[in-house]
Amino acid sequence: MGIDLDCRGLKPEMPFRLYDYLPILLMFIVAAGFAVVNIFLSQFVGQRKRTRTKMMPYECGKDPVGTARERFSVKFYLIAMIFILFDIEVIFLVPWAVVFKTLAGPTYGLRTLVYVEMMLFVALLLAGYIYVIKKGAFDWSESARLEAEAEGRLLADMEKRQIEKARTAA
Numbered sequence: 001m002g003i004d005l006d007c008r009g010l011k012p013e014m015p016f017r018l019y020d021y022l023p024i025l026l027m028f029i030v031a032a033g034f035a036v037v038n039i040f041l042s043q044f045v046g047q048r049k050r051t052r053t054k055m056m057p058y059e060c061g062k063d064p065v066g067t068a069r070e071r072f073s074v075k076f077y078l079i080a081m082i083f084i085l086f087d088i089e090v091i092f093l094v095p096w097a098v099v100f101k102t103l104a105g106p107t108y109g110l111r112t113l114v115y116v117e118m119m120l121f122v123a124l125l126l127a128g129y130i131y132v133i134k135k136g137a138f139d140w141s142e143s144a145r146l147e148a149e150a151e152g153r154l155l156a157d158m159e160k161r162q163i164e165k166a167r168t169a170a
Contacts, residue, residue, distance in 0.1 A: 078137050089125055
């Protein structure tokens with residue numbers, strides 16, 4: 001026989017072959033090549049018109065108002081936390097989908113339990129999503145923009161008052 005068993009006779013000893021890892025190396029080469037080709041294509045083919053709007057910093061949906069040292073609206077941080085929360089919860093769906101067929105098979109017989117458990121999880125996600133929508137966390141309409149601009153003006157006025165107060169005190 002060509003396969004050796006270890007000292008307990010349980011597992012066959014597999015020889016290490018570097019060429020077994022060639023598909024992984026090929027995947028990394030293709031991914032890096034794709035990234036490099038896209039960067040070079042955007043440099044050679046893309047338009048180079050510099051407009052005032054294109055040169056403005058992009059602040060994740062908020063118009064840049066004031067200095068970078070001012071405080072952001074709580075809504076900005078709320079959106080970031082909601083994104084992280086739903087992103088992490090979606091990550092739990094992938095391993096469940098992988099093991100569902102095994103757990104639903106005749107060996108374990110947990111098809112109904114595992115399915116109902118995941119549907120409960122998805123229902124809780126949906127309830128959280130509806131709650132966030134009802135609270136208006138995703139409302140980036142004109143009224144939200146006007147609110148952010150007013151908040152920016154208020155913070156700028158407060159900063160000016162602090163500067164004037166420091167000048168008069170000195």
